Amino acid sequence: MDGYIDPTKDAFSTFRANDRPGPVQMLNLVRFREHAIYPDGRNAKGAEAYADYARESQPVFQRVGGQIIWRGRFELTLIGPQSEVWDECFIAEYPSVAAFVEMIRDPDYRIAVVHRQAAVLDSRLIRLEQAVAGAAFGGSV
Secondary structure, three states: OOOOOOOOHHHHHHHHHOOOOOOEEEEEEEEEOOEOOOOOOOOOEHHHHHHHHHHHHHHHHHHOOOEEEEEEOOOOOOOOOOOOOOOEEEEEEEOOHHHHHHHHHOHHHHHHHHHHHHHEEEEEEEEEOOOOOOOOOOOOO
């Protein structure tokens, strides 16, 4: 069974409705298919298809002001489903909700995203708002 690949219309509508000022950080957790599934049947590994997505979407991502502000390699899940193993883990930052929307509506991005859809078995895209960091776990400390 495939997991989560694209946002639902309701989730995207909620995302757009929360158009607060300032940058938006998006935590990306991505698991690849072993073999990509393209509509035209072409043959590629999931990781290869995702690399094509990254390369082809980069100009649009950069044009809207996007940047990767954190990247890491998945090691293990200490708390949570052990089946959730991720091939890509990163936080992308966009200057605004409008910049993210502009990216995904761009005609060149829409061509590139076909590679992502072919490559991804499961993913999480979690919107974040930066808060003050500190020495304690709770945000009120």
